[in-house]
Amino acid sequence: MGAEGHSDGTVGKALDVLDLVARQGAPVRFSDLMAQTDYPKATLYRLLQTLTNQGMLALDPDTGAYALGMRLVRLAHAAWAQSSLAPIARPYLDELAEKTGETIHLAQMDQGQVLYVDKRNAAKPVEMFAQAGKVGPAYCTGVGKAMLAWTAPEALDQALARQSFYRHTDQTLDTPEKLLAELKAIRARGHAFDREEHEKGIICCAVPILTRSGRVLGALSVTSTTARTTLEALEGQAGLIKDIAAKIAAEAESWRFPEQN
Amino acid sequence: MGAEGHSDGTVGKALDVLDLVARQGAPVRFSDLMAQTDYPKATLYRLLQTLTNQGMLALDPDTGAYALGMRLVRLAHAAWAQSSLAPIARPYLDELAEKTGETIHLAQMDQGQVLYVDKRNAAKPVEMFAQAGKVGPAYCTGVGKAMLAWTAPEALDQALARQSFYRHTDQTLDTPEKLLAELKAIRARGHAFDREEHEKGIICCAVPILTRSGRVLGALSVTSTTARTTLEALEGQAGLIKDIAAKIAAEAESWRFPEQN
DNA sequence: GACTTAGTTTCAGATAATGGAACCAAACGG
DNA sequence: CCGTTTGGTTCCATTATCTGAAACTAAGTC
Known part of the structure; x- marks a missing residue:
């Protein structure tokens, strides 16, 4: 707590x-929030009022609890539709899911963290919203x-500073040094693996989605389990994944920036 | 333009x-935004900077265009998961969709407008995010x-003031008076119809989702076309819809406010 | 090379945010 | 039943923050 940083203004x-x-x-009451922040009572109170006025929060009149407001849901729709790769990538994800029969993830970078913006599940039908946004x-x-492998130096530093390097499994790369070496290897190879680094038994092969100018837009991965397949077999799909990623990148550039000269 | 109202502060x-x-x-450049607002250049500039810093907007370094940021998507996910009825209602919507075979809408009120938070399509599988948020x-x-029919007087006034009463079809109730009369009838009847008032050929039967204290949480509807069915047939489902709405309401109350004594 | 157009920075003055303290209401306890 | 605690709201003088005209820089254009 407390490591909020240099918040800009009100x-x-x-x-x-x-x-x-x-x-x-879940909805929280004033005093619960009060306990979790350093803002003085009156300040927090006014902030909450303003946000509530604006529809970003909703105050449940029965319980006096604050919840996230509907305006946020509305904005979200716009955000997802306009600024994530998801709507563009959708048909390509379908294609990839069908060809591989595995779980597909589409992710973007958000403040040093991976934000999953869309997903195809191996077995079940899509469960959007419930999955995307994680x-x-x-x-x-x-x-x-x-994504990190193709991130520019300064941005990479910032991102690295935000990593916890918690050792989820005994394969986890748990220091910046190990990670940097891995990123170099990934750049050379053109795709990244997850060697059960996050969760035991879960492996994946991922490629970045890059603009022509080399900027990272997101990443695309095919995930499976050690029970079902091997890393080598997944690597066999790398070419396919790269093709799909390239298509998504191309469409993203032509769609989202139509007025490029 | 400029009818923004009493914006509270920065x-x-x-x-x-x-x-x-x-x-x-779609992503917009500074000058495009500049043209659409009354804020002076420097003010708009600083606001955009702040929002970008905060991750609510993202500035595309290639094009200099602002787009909605990933932080918004993340917040949105939380908003949808925690404060809308959607996650609670999901299984019930499935049930209703299966039993009726028609299109189902789950909506909540947002600043006098209907916000669709979840949906089941008659034919196709679910298309979340792409549909919800509309x-x-x-x-x-x-x-x-x-929802209006069970809205408290003052809130109703506010909501009415926000209606356009545009005449979408010749069935549209295009004055507050007609609407108020209709709302009275709806309260008496217990459910609302859409008699092709919004779109020719589209009809529906809707019921409110109410807390025990009588407050409106949202509404649930079964929608169809005049080609496929009639209003009378839809009304036959009213009992079922009400049951489902009651279940959703009950679960919402016990889940979202667990600490009620 | 002068002239737009687009975006960024400055700075004194205006405005809005701050937060300690007082206040109110409802639940609690004796 | 009344004193007290808890939870939430309002006041108001102080001060920090936001404001926005104008100056400035950086790219295009002609």
């Missing part, structure tokens, strides 16, 4: 509070490492 | 800008009228 504080409410996972660690997932 | 302005970006539907008018949809 807006920053308001958004802090918004995050705080989001983190709870975040995960960057240093020990295939998509995370794929 | 936060309000920042959120205005956020909405503005969201409204565009907004629609309240005065001429089944779910909208169902």
Whole structure:
């Protein structure tokens, strides 16, 4: 707690509070929030009022509990539709899912963390919203490492500083040094693996989605289990995954920036 | 334009800008935004900077265009999961969809507008996120009228003031008076109809989702076409819909407010 | 090479945020 | 039943923050 950093102005504080409410996972009352922040009573109170006025929060009149507001859901729709790769990538994910029969993840980087923006499940039909929006660690997932490998130096430093390097399994790369060496290897190879680094028995092969100028837009991965397949077999799909990633990148560039001269 | 109203402070302005970006539907450059707002250059600039710092917006370094940021997607996920009825209602929607074979809508009220938070399509499998988050008018949809009918007087006034009463079809209730009369009838009947008021050929039967204390949480509807069925046939489902709505309400109350004594 | 156009920075003044403290209401306890 | 604690809301003088005209820089254009 307390390591919030250099919040910019009132807006920053308001958004802090918004995050705080989001983190709870359930509606919270004033005093609960009060206990979790350093803001003085009156300040927190006004912040909450403002956010509620604005529809970013909703105050349940029965219980006096604050919950995230509907305006956020509306914004979310727009965010997902316009700024994530998901809508563009959808048909390609379908294609990849069908060809591989495995679980597919589409991810983007968010403040040093991996944000899953879409997903295809091996067995079950899609479960959007419930899955997309989830975040995960960057240093020990295939998509995370794929994105980091092509991230520019300064941004990479910032991202590295945000990694916990928690040792999820005995394969986890648990220091920046190990990770940097791995990133170099990934750049050379063109794709990243997850060698059960995040979860025992789960492996994946991931590739970055890059603009022509070499900037990272996101990453795409095919995930499976050691029970079902091997890393080598997954690597056999690397070419296919790269092709799909390239198609997504191409479409992203032509769609999202139509007015490029 | 400029009928923004009584924005509260800097936060309000920042959120205005956020909405503005969201409204565009695609990444926009500074000058495009500049043209659409009354804020002076420097002010808009600083607001955009702040929002970008905070991860609510993302500035594409190649094109200099602002898009909605990933932090928003993350917040959105939380909003949907924690504060909408959708996660609670999911299994019940499935049940209702299966029993009726028709399109199901789950909606909540957001600033006088109907916000669809989940949906089951008659034919195709679920398309979340792509569908949920959409907004629609309240005065001429089944779910909208169902919610308005049980809305407390002052809130109702506010909501009515926000309706456009645009005449979508010749069945549209295009004045507050007609609507109020209809709301009375709906309260008496216990469920609302959409008699092709929004779109020709589209009809529905909707019921409110109410807390024990009588507060509106949302609404649930079964939608069909005049080609496939009739209003009378739909009304035959009203009992079923009400049962499902009651279950959702019950679960919402016990789940979202577990600490009620 | 002068002239737009697009984006960024400055700075004194205006405004809005701050937070300690007082206040109110409801639940609690004796 | 009344004093007290808990939970939430309002006041208001102080001060930090936001404001926005204008100056400035960096790229295009002609």
